[in-house]
Each structure stands twice: as structure tokens, then as C-alpha cells.
């Protein structure tokens with residue numbers, strides 16, 4: 200996905216989502232930031248260009264390690280919260296909010312916010328209405344994997 204197309208996709212999703220009045224998502228709620236996030240290489244590069252690499256490189260490396268994400272989905276939520284929190288979640292807020300990935304931007308819930316919680320090592324029971332899909336997901340990988348590859352210069 201090229202940057203121009205990405206910006207168009209951001210705009211499209213933001214316009215559509217501004218008309219969704221029945222979601223229960225709100226500022227300050229960050230339960231979904233403890234779940235795995237997929238993004239394209241273009242998004243990863245754009246984030247790094249605008250905001251730099253995450254401050255916690257140790258956590259980034261840990262999350263990018265193959266073993267970390269080999270964990271089967273139901274066991275994923277047994278990972279302690281501090282280890283699976285998004286590397287861009289700082290003091291409970293998204294530190295790259297204006298250019299957060301499409302996966303985050305297009306994720307909306309209609310169930311109670313607490314249903315999205317994975318605090319007690321359980322999978323979220325969220326009812327998702329608006330997981331607006333990426334237009335071109337071809338080069339998509341997990342956020343820490345793309346970022347770590349960019350950091351180390353390993354683009355494979």
C-alpha cells in the first residue's frame with residue numbers, strides 16, 4: 200500500500216466512523232490496545248517517520264520475537280498485560296493517535312467496554328461492528344514485527 204492510498208484510507212475510515220453513533224468506544228478506553236495489531240509496512244514506516252521508534256525497545260524486541268507470537272490465540276491472553284500492551288500505548292493513551300493503524304482506526308464495539316477487557320487473562324467478548332477492513336493487507340504483519348524489522352534493518 201502506498202502512502203497516498205493509506206492517507207485516503209485513513210480519511211475514508213474517519214469519515215465513516217464519525218457517523219457511527221451506536222458504538223461504545225470512547226476516549227480513554229484502551230482495552231483493544233492489549234490485543235495483537237496487524238499493519239502494513241507503509242503504515243509502519245509512516246509511524247516511524249512521524250513519531251520514531253517506541254521508547255521501550257526491550258518490549259518491542261520481546262514482542263517481535265517469534266516465540267512471543269507463536270502463542271496460540273487462547274493462550275495469548277495469558278501473557279501478562281505489561282508484556283502484551285501496544286508499544287505505543289503510553290500512560291493509557293495512544294501516543295501515535297493521528298496516524299494509528301487502520302486496524303485500530305476501524306475497530307468499533309457495540310458491547311459494554313468491560314467486555315473488551317482481557318485483564319483477567321480472558322479473550323475479549325466484544326461485539327465488533329465496524330472492523331473496517333484494510334484495502335490492501337498484502338504486506339501486513341504484526342505491529343512489533345514490522346517495527347523491529349525496520350529498527351534492525353531486516354526488511355524480510
Ligand code: SF4
Pocket residue numbers: 231232233236285286287288289292293294295296299300303
Ligand atoms: S497504535 Fe495506538 S490505538 Fe493502536 S493498539 Fe497501539 S496504542 Fe492502541
